[in-house]
Amino acid sequence: MTRKQISAQYGVDTKTLRKWCERGNIKLPNGMLPPNQVQRIFETLGEWGE
Numbered sequence: 001m002t003r004k005q006i007s008a009q010y011g012v013d014t015k016t017l018r019k020w021c022e023r024g025n026i027k028l029p030n031g032m033l034p035p036n037q038v039q040r041i042f043e044t045l046g047e048w049g050e
Helices: 002-010 012-025 035-049
Strands: none
Touching: 002 012, 002 035, 012 035
């Protein structure tokens, strides 16, 4: 999954997603995100995007 796909699910811009991840202490690697990273993002930010 890409940052763009995740941000679309939350209905926010990719810059907003990056800021949310920084607040949640999640470092986003370049390129495609591995499944474990995607799961961590949804676990941490799940309540923010709902």
